[in-house]
Amino acid sequence: MCSVVSYLSSSELVAGFQRACGLFPAPRSTHERLGPGNTRIHGRRNGTCQNGEHEANGHKSDAVRSDYEVKNWPLYFLFVGSATLGNEVFYITFLPFIHWNLDPFLCRRLVNMWAVVMYIGQVMKDMLKIPRPTSPPVVKLEQRIEFGMPSTHAMAATTIAFTLLLSAPERVKVGLVAAVVLSALVSLSRLYTGMHSALDVICGTLISALVLVVSYPHWDSLDFFQLNSSLSPAITLFLPLVLCYKYPELDHYSATRADTTIILGASAGCSVGYWFNQRLGITFEPTGPFPVTLPPLSTETFTLGVARFCVGVSILVLTRQVTKWIALRLLCLYYGVAVHNVSAHRRKEIEVPLKFSSYSAIGWVNSVVVCRVFTLVGLL
Template sequence: MAGGIKMGFMRLMQNLQDPQHVARFQRLCGVRGVEARDRLSNGASCVGHGYNVSQNGGGDGIRRRAPEIETDREKRNNGVADDCARDERRVDGSEQDSARGSTVKPMRRNSLTGDVGQEFLVENKLLFYLFMLGTELGNELFYICFFPNFMWNVDAFVSRRLVVVWVWVMYLGQCTKDVIRRPRPASPPVVKVEMFYNSEYSMPSTHAMSGTAIPLSLFLITYGRWEYPLLLGVSLAIGWCVVVCLSRIYMGMHSILDVIVGFLYSLLILLIFGPALDTIDTFNQTHPYAPVLIVSLHLGLGLFSFTLDTWSTSRGDTAQILGSGAGIALASHLNHRLGLLSDPPVSMLPLQPPAFTLSMIGLCALRFLLGVIILLVTRAVMKALTIPLVCWVFGIPSNDVRKARQHMEVELPYRYIVYGTVGFNSLFLVPFVFAHIGLL
């Protein structure tokens, strides 16, 4: 009985990992690779299923060839044969297909290989832009805008706790990827709509983890602290989570199983660390030894995560997240001492959302624009100073910055210093400037 349940569970896991499900979802949403169709229209055939994986940026990529890929080759070849048969039936209507959609290149090239990926056909632009938005909700540009803006214009109390959740979820997710070492969905049959993270391992989906943890934590922390309808908060959290999770399948970056594991893993982390948020935030703000422990803890976690088999964007992202979290935690300690962005007294809770007037919207927009400019300038200046300095210290050539950053000796201090400074400035320098020019 137990053996039958175990076998059934393993078959379910293998089924959810099948890249054919990802390819079917992409076709359902109007995404199709153009390579097979173009070859057929030029007189080529699908004999041998000769897709060029190196050209289209296969999920297993140049970085790894895991054993799981080889054992699934026959299954993929059968799936490719089905795709070729479908493409043959579409050849006569290929011009109509092109008229209904537009051919585009993947989002951002792979930062490890420089691979720009395979062109693909988008037949549903609404879904394309929706899932582009969903995947951006887990990228650096969103984080550098969302967390600071929440600090400056909404509630620093909530933002500090969200950052703690984000750091733990992303750190554990990235480390787990490099322990499990599951490859990205195979291409073909999957179309790589995004290429930037293609060299990383796949399980769990850290986009799904952050897309679950951030909106859920936002709801749990703000509900009762701020007055707003319960249905609004629940709807926003669910919608955010669903769009981010589905976007990773749409982009061809994750299997269904990767997304489910990321979702459940995020819930488990919240269940464990959620009750400790108040304790962690209070310690960061008030304990006299908090700065020493913050730096030591984040640096130690980063050193542990840097024991990877080879370089990928995962290692740099982990250091970047830890550096940002350390900088924000240090700033919260200094802010508490100086009284910057102080939390409202408990007697004022629950807080009432302010009336939306033109002056209030203009003030928030001014804070956001000025603050983001300061952070972007901070990042650019610190990058320009830190990378050559670290390369000089460790005797690593800095003429090729991309290769230099792949050395652990460069990447660890570079990411920590740059993004630690960005995080620190977001919660200290920017509010300090606002206070002195009358924007607080």
């Protein structure tokens, strides 16, 4: 058993997967150049942060230059693109897209489960403190100052895919093969980018599966409580905020606490918004007998979907900028620090309320305001 764990956690296994996919280390280079057979060789300095610190498995170290050459460009773009599906830009677009264009019920389920597994994964990273694969031999395509076990990308992708698989059939008739493919691609992308071992990815997937299995029988009860209990808004705001303040402390700064606060803040804001919609009796959910048959994709429905997406994302981005601008200045004024003092912004008493307030506002606007704007401008 120990030998299996050692094999799955080895950097050599990750490096072997990268080579099999056409990603190889290259000699040191300060500029992109053409290699044999017109293969482009890219040079980048891995582990360097904006503040001059350097990453080495979650700790500071000397910078390591890791150049690479790509011999299979389709796989490169496939896996690098798949890796972005586990980042903030995906969550702030995909989850609202489900709400605006498919079914708020599905979005609610997704947001709830996403927040739970991501909090578990982020806390486990900073408690276990297991390093990421080492470079060399691994080529690292991303820069992250955080630990590796488990892969929260794999956890989030698995949770989103199988929450859809379990929830959608009772609501809408829609094929979900793409969700399973997305889960697999995101998981494999963590090996390709050199950010996780096979063990990190496997454990992340299994943890998500366990959370889904344990929680699934209670989804309907939790959904009813979230929408109808008078205690729901207070609990869904207070509990996540306490969890953010109680996040495990490290001996160095890591972005995991900020990322976790963003996720819990967005989830809390959405939850309050769903409760608010229920009070008003305007939930924007599909009507009629379930499951609902989706209309065929026509030019009109496609144009409306794109218009809703563009308008909605613009509102969310505006909300983020305005809320962050106001909250940052109020917090800096209260604690007597300069607005442009980045190191002060990382203090828990500033970082947690700043992130939580900004993203809870985004969650509330996403679930309450955006659809009402769609109604006003004729996009619903």
